[in-house]
Amino acid sequence: MMSLSEFKAEFRNREGIHFNNAGLAPISIRVANRVSEVLTDLSRHGSFADKLFIPGLKDTRERLARFLGADPTEIAYFQNCASALSQIAFSLKLAPSDSVVVLGQEYSSNFYPWRVACERAQAKLIVIKSGLNEALNLDALKLAIVPGVKCVAISWVQFQTGAIVDLKWLGTLCHHMGAKLVVDGIQGIGQLPISFRDLPIDALAGASHKWLCGLTGQGFLVVKKEWLSALDPLVVGSGTFNRIGTTSDPSAQMELSARKFEPGGHSFISLFALDAAIELQEAVGKEVIQDEITHLSLRMRNGLLELEERGVALATPIKQLGGITSFMVSPEAELNFLSRAREEKIAVMKRGPFLRASIHAFNNDGEVDQVLRLIREIL
8 A cells, every 4th residue: 555645755845735625636746657658659650659549548447446435337427527418417317397406505516517408408497595604405406306307417525515415314305205316526526435236326427637636527427227228329329339549330328338438549648647646545545645634624614713813714614524715804814915926826716715735644733734824914
């Protein structure tokens, strides 16, 4: 096993303080080296590199499946999380009598596919309003899930506040009411352990550029085996019929696994970067990563609580799991903080009404203290 200090050393080339891992995380040295190797192979070998990469594509799918607690046949690659969610939304075969339930605070990539899908099918989109400071309104969510709801589409971890949805509770409720549960997992995968096979969820979407610390442009979708046959691919190509690199066959049957959603060739660069990113997390252990994120987040939140009398309002519960910590200050202090943060290369972002610090396991105590110092100075 890799030690936590060795994991942190994989990110030693970064400049500034990266507290925007819920947005775009830096890549590790391991990932950068893998990308360089792929580019070198493509430069030296051209089309001959294809044969070198084919086994790696299989290994990557198997590694991702193992990391997510899924079967390789349940996994499909997409350009990003939005395209993966759109595949589900537009192949759900909604009818005017159907309803889809979403949260009002959802990130747009997990809102607009469902809105447009409902508009096209003349189905009803039920939007659950949030409570004060974007608190999850679980009572309203529960009351909205009734017979006639075809699907509940929700983020596992909310992007503004880091609030975590109990997927076991929600999936059980959805299935009891005859609804599917589709989960945007991009803000959880890579910082919180998950087992797709052990949860009552029907589909899980994600991407590699946030908590997994991979490249942008690489998403994925996981669909339970028993649901795959009911979903038609929106984009069709040689891969849909498992005919990549060969002639068409009028009698060819569509791929039965989730690979039917992959119409053509893959991006070797982003996929092997994803493989290296997951390999690194496996080396140190998902629990070690979660524990360090918890430690650093508690340090940040306790420091913010100490500044309450000076106008800081912590929006994230102190013991909430995950690396997202959201807080508010006065408008003037917020402008001063963001200006100083840019000057000092500190990536703490404005999201909705909040300042959001999203802290990963490669961050450290000193970085947390430096951000807290800056907040104290501008108050």
